[in-house]
Amino acid sequence: MPDQTPNTPVPTIEVSTPAIPAAPEKPRYFVRFTLAQRYLHAVLFTTFLVLAATGLMMRFSGSPWAIRFARQVGGFGAILFFHKFCALVLTLAFVIHLREILARGLFKREKGIFWGPTSMVANWKDVKDLLGHFRWFLGLGPKPKFERYAYWEKFDYWAVFWGMVVIGFSGYAMWFAPFFAHFLPGWALNAVLVIHSEEGLLAILFIFSIHFVNTHLRPDSFPMDMVIFTGRESEEEFKTRRPDEYQRMLSEGKAETRITVAPPRWLINFSRVVGFTAILIGLTLLVLTLSAYFTG
Numbered sequence: 001m002p003d004q005t006p007n008t009p010v011p012t013i014e015v016s017t018p019a020i021p022a023a024p025e026k027p028r029y030f031v032r033f034t035l036a037q038r039y040l041h042a043v044l045f046t047t048f049l050v051l052a053a054t055g056l057m058m059r060f061s062g063s064p065w066a067i068r069f070a071r072q073v074g075g076f077g078a079i080l081f082f083h084k085f086c087a088l089v090l091t092l093a094f095v096i097h098l099r100e101i102l103a104r105g106l107f108k109r110e111k112g113i114f115w116g117p118t119s120m121v122a123n124w125k126d127v128k129d130l131l132g133h134f135r136w137f138l139g140l141g142p143k144p145k146f147e148r149y150a151y152w153e154k155f156d157y158w159a160v161f162w163g164m165v166v167i168g169f170s171g172y173a174m175w176f177a178p179f180f181a182h183f184l185p186g187w188a189l190n191a192v193l194v195i196h197s198e199e200g201l202l203a204i205l206f207i208f209s210i211h212f213v214n215t216h217l218r219p220d221s222f223p224m225d226m227v228i229f230t231g232r233e234s235e236e237e238f239k240t241r242r243p244d245e246y247q248r249m250l251s252e253g254k255a256e257t258r259i260t261v262a263p264p265r266w267l268i269n270f271s272r273v274v275g276f277t278a279i280l281i282g283l284t285l286l287v288l289t290l291s292a293y294f295t296g
Helices: 035-059 064-073 076-107 124-137 151-175 186-217 235-241 243-251 265-295
Strands: 029-031 232-234
Touching: 029 235, 035 064, 035 076, 035 186, 035 265, 064 076, 064 265, 076 151, 124 151, 151 186, 186 265, 232 235, 235 243
Parallel strands: none
Antiparallel strands: 029 232
16 A cells, blocks of 8 residues: 655755865065075185184184194194185185176176166165164164165175275285285385284174174074075065065066075075084184283
């Protein structure tokens, strides 16, 4: 007998599926320094550290720490050898860099080498940024918006040229004194000894205090700015530290040409080891210098 029970609808149960959160976007990274520029900086700071260490040992040769170290490496003659060797390497790197700049600016007619927002040559904006920075320090105005190179970075860059001319020439004049004696008076050869010693000491104090603080110990890069080691920085760092360059890059449509991958973990760790080692050596030499200078 057929079922006389009327068909009743089967109730449906709606099951809500939780929304899957979207994967967070990976931060974009941009090229800041090329591999050649990073190699040049590595040669620069390595040779400078050796020149500073060996120069201080000869400058304060009577200090106990200098005497003890000299005994470990074979005497002050060995220290002088390393000093001269690093001087040659640094001079060669400087000449290569100078040749590249002149070739790009004079022969290839590359824009932005000697003037413009990407140039290391100071301009009127740097003066306004300097004054604006002082006003910002005192709470009298907004923080300046920097371009590719800030005014203190340009000062650091041209300080190398000053050092190569003054410290380098005086050092070679002492090294090859018989040659320079043909066209320099005797008093000049005595003067270059003082110039080399005092200017070298000034350079050491500047690099190990002002440069280290400006580059690595300021709040937005503490404890170390690794961009010179990795060559790249995140988009957030880019538009925060150099907003004018970031906006110019976007307006010119050049963002895609500078996008790169994030620095690998091994490069970050290697950069930290190298960077912290250099800072530790520099601060140690600074303390030893001040100690020897004021007690010697």
